[in-house]
Amino acid sequence: MTVLANRESQLLIDGKLVAGSGGSFETVNPATEEVLGVAADATADDMGRAIEAARRAFDETDWSTDTDLRVRCLRQLQAALKEHIEELREITIGEVGAPRMLTSAAQLEGPVDDLSFCADTAESYEWNTDLGVASPMGIKTRRRLAREAVGVVGAITPWNFPHQINLAKIGPALAAGNTIVLKPAPDTPWCAAAVGELIAEHTDIPPGVVNIVTSSDHGVGALLSKDPRVDMVSFTGSTATGRSVMADGAATIKKVFLELGGKSAFLVLDDADLAAACSMSAFTASMHAGQGCAITTRLVVPRARYDEAVEAAAATMGGLKPGDPQDAGTICGPLISARQRDRVQGYLDSAIDEGGKFAVGGGRPADRDTGFFIEPTVIAGLDNDAKVSREEIFGPVLTVIAHDGDDDAVRIANDSAYGLSGTVFSADEERANRVAARMRVGTVNINGGVWYSADMPFGGYKQSGLGREMGLAGFEEYLEIKAIATAV
Incomplete structure (x- = not known):
């Protein structure tokens, strides 16, 4: 070679x-x-x-x-x-x-x-x-x-x-x-x-x-x-x-x-460690600049703790600055092309147009004049009907959505054309398994479990x-x- x-x-x-x-x-x-x-x-x-x-x-x-x-x-x-x-x-x-x-x-x-x-x-x-x-x-x-x-x-x-x-x-x-x-x-x-x-x-x-x-x-x-x-x-x-x-x-x-494609949901139940769950969700959504079909890009959290969840996700994403992929510590590298960067920016602009706000991020990093970078971004203030909640973005973008209990969380997760993957966080494993069983997806991560393995089948339901x-x-x-x- x-x-x-x-x-x-x-x-x-x-x-x-x-x-x-x-x-x-x-x-x-x-x-x-x-x-x-x-x-x-x-x-x-x-x-x-x-x-x-x-x-x-x-x-x-x-x-x-x-x-x-x-x-x-x-x-x-x-x-x-x-x-x-x-x-x-x-x-x-x-x-x-x-x-x-x-x-x-x-x-x-x-x-x-x-x-x-x-x-x-x-x-x-x-x-x-x-x-x-x-x-x-x-x-x-x-x-x-x-x-x-x-x-x-x-x-x-x-x-x-x-x-x-x-x-x-x-x-x-x-x-x-x-x-x-x-x-x-x-x-x-x-x-x-x-x-x-x-x-x-x-x-x-x-x-x-x-x-x-x-x-x-x-x-x-x-x-x-x-x-x-x-x-x-x-x-x-x-x-x-x-x-x-x-x-x-x-x-x-x-x-x-x-x-x-996928538009996968990360469900945080009301008994979960909210800060840990939201931090993991933000980390996952930023990895490889969000360019993964199975990445969970909808963070679905208890309504009563919505602001706390947004803050926790933003704190993690804010620390994951886009960086040189050659550096050993980089998590979020560039998007693949100028075309893809512009596409992601179009989705970010649509979030503002629909009444959302950025808890962190929202565009190109100010300190990078070259490279196809987008800041890891947390979008708050929108529900599951927003464009950024419905369509696959393929960028480091996490939309935080409020739920009103387990049934509502499952409803939101399944209210998608896609069914590729999902995550459930709960202090009660049996409860988490009941929720996972109702999700119409091909793979589910419970409390940080890893489904990616040579001997595990990967694929999705519906239009995934x-x-x-x-x-x-x-x-x-x-x-x-x-x-x-x-x-x-």
Whole structure:
């Protein structure tokens, strides 16, 4: 792998590192606004060649049936990623704007470690299940179930946690026996391309099994949903784009996995340690500048202690100044782009227009002339009908909403188009569990519990998506079930 400065990445198509037919496009450091280097810019023709390579590798090789090969290749990939972890760390901090501390967790090292789960699962998985002999319709029959790879997987990924999301698709898709074409976000092409380099140079993954296609054109990624040679699309991103992926895939009745947006609620019950809960909520909402789909951005607190809750959240957020992601102590780095910074500012302006106020923050930090930074912001004085309470902002913004008891808190939490995650804080664990059981979400954190883990499925209800990523459920998303009946 080359050094970070003036890097020039390539596509991985059919086992070869190649230039993009569209030339190259720049990737920018969001903390400094400086151009880091360039990435290969793929065209529709490049994507077509990648899909054809993946189709051929699935149809004409034994990749889908050779479990030992797949396990060995996944372990080789993990070893290569670990060997080059410091280079990958610098790419991630520079290109994503990810705080250095997060690269020891979900931004890099966590996803790399999680590849062990994929390899271990493939190694021990019950690919065939004997259902024994029965006599349906009076015919004596031996029945079994075979679990097989779906085929060619098209993976489309966002920019906020690129290694986490890229590897959460590549790992289980390969472990299950599929071939894959990955189209990463144009904001973070290097993170994906670096994985492609390591695959080409340090693993025995056969040509065509993994293809990585970077492009400045979102339309190139959309081809994965439309092409009949692709059997499944695995998409992570906005709900609006997810709808388009689903509609495009409908023409060929593709299997579609969608991990979409969130507007998650952090519920503080009236017996909880209010200051501790609100401080944790503020910290979570500021981490990586709030650029996480499962971050709880609605802090729902007892009405009688509303002002106290706002003050506690503001005290924490006020101390989390936006900082250089290279610094070990930075929690809140930059937003990914000027476009995203302006989008977040638009939401902040709308909060004032609707009668809200900023307890802290509210705009660009006065001491930073460059970089796509927004101050961690606490919005008070609005209810759950406000725009900032309804829509996913993807910035370090926390809206504090009053509730009138447990039933009302649950009502507010569920009064959303989304259902990705949630948090409940209470001194009574049984009470907290009763509340959690009523929340229409895919993951719940009770009193600071951590649901992020390789063996835990992640996904949402309602417009937060379809299916689950990670865990055994995430592995099985990439499988088909075949029922086989033999007369005896």
